Amino acid sequence: xxxxxxxxxxxxxxxxxxxxxxxxxxxxxxxxxxxxxxxxxxxxxxxxxxxxxxxxxxxxxxxxxxxxxxxxxxxxxxxxxxxxxxxxxxxxxxxxxxxxxxxxxxxxxxxxxxxxxxxxxxxxxxxxxxxxxxxxxxxxxxxxxxxxxxxxxxxxxxxxxxxxxxxxx
Numbered sequence: 001x002x003x004x005x006x007x008x009x010x011x012x013x014x015x016x017x018x019x020x021x022x023x024x025x026x027x028x029x030x031x032x033x034x035x036x037x038x039x040x041x042x043x044x045x046x047x048x049x050x051x052x053x054x055x056x057x058x059x060x061x062x063x064x065x066x067x068x069x070x071x072x073x074x075x076x077x078x079x080x081x082x083x084x085x086x087x088x089x090x091x092x093x094x095x096x097x098x099x100x101x102x103x104x105x106x107x108x109x110x111x112x113x114x115x116x117x118x119x120x121x122x123x124x125x126x127x128x129x130x131x132x133x134x135x136x137x138x139x140x141x142x143x144x145x146x147x148x149x150x151x152x153x154x155x156x157x158x159x160x161x162x163x164x165x166x167x168x169x
Contacts, residue, residue, distance in 0.1 A: 001117050007082040009036055009044045014078055017054060018070040018126040024063025044082070051081045070130060076121035086121065087114040 012034050017025055027045055031038040045064060048054045053073060054064050066073065079086055087110070089097035094114040099106050 001087050004083055006044055007079050009041055010048060010078050010082045011075060013044060014126055017064050017066055019130055024057055024061060024065050026063045070126035073126045074122050075124045079121055086117050
């Protein structure tokens with residue numbers, strides 16, 4: 001999984017906007033406080049507004065606000081809005097990876113990695129991160145980072161109903 005500058009800016013911007021609630025924060029205040037390029041940040045904010053994660057206000061109450069409560073916005077949702085698929089194989093969504101011959105088992109490994117990544121980022125909300133910046137998530141919601149490895153090793157069945165799962169197993 002690769003976290004682009006754009007995705008990093010988006011998550012940090014969403015956290016700053018959530019922290020400012022119920023008030024608003026302007027792009028220039030956000031860029032200054034988070035040490036972000038204003039041009040890149042404005043592009044990210046425009047995309048976040050386009051996908052319905054933030055709304056902007058003009059006038060005396062100008063700035064950006066969340067479109068939904070912080071507890072209803074996940075890190076995964078923000079990442080997907082910025083980059084699409086969270087994991088890829090050879091530039092394609094993980095579910096489209098197919099192998100013949102000795103590499104056939106790799107598809108199951110990559111899908112398990114994809115499942116683990118999705119489970120973690122879809123569990124972490126903006127509200128969670130604001131309440132506990134050291135939050136670590138697994139199936140029990142709180143654990144050590146190494147437990148993610150055990151989660152990967154125990155994933156043995158894959159959902160065929162998942163729309164990300166295209167291609168042959």
